[in-house]
Amino acid sequence: MSNAVLSVSNLVTSFRLGGRWSPVVNDVSFDIGTRETVAVVGESGSGKSVTALSIMRLNAPGSSKVEGSIRLEGKELLSLSEAEMRRIRGNEIAMI
Incomplete structure (x- = not known):
């Protein structure tokens, strides 16, 4: 979609388990x-919450890794500082 407000591409979220x-x-x-x-629907444990937390960059730092591209109105969220993300959360993007 060329007029996407939010564009998520090839999102991979990993957690450190047993050293890997x-x-x-x-x-x-x-x-x-x-x-x-x-609406994001799926079975329990299918990754709905992890996907939403990854988009908002709210996964635990150090124990999780998010790769791919998350663009909000053209801004690549994965390259923003934590201070920039705090300004965006609740103002430009939110989740319920």
Whole structure:
């Protein structure tokens, strides 16, 4: 989608387990356009919360690793500082 407000591409979220990185969300991609409403549904343990926390960059630092691309209105969220993310959370992006 060329007019995506949020674009997630090839998202991989891994957690450190037993000294190695284990992917728990693997290769997730989607776009959300202006005025679209999105519901993420799935079985317990399927990665819904981990995906949302990864987009918001709220996973535990040091024990998790997020790769891929998360763009909000053209800004690459994975390259922003924590201070920049704090300004964005609740103002430009939020989750319920």
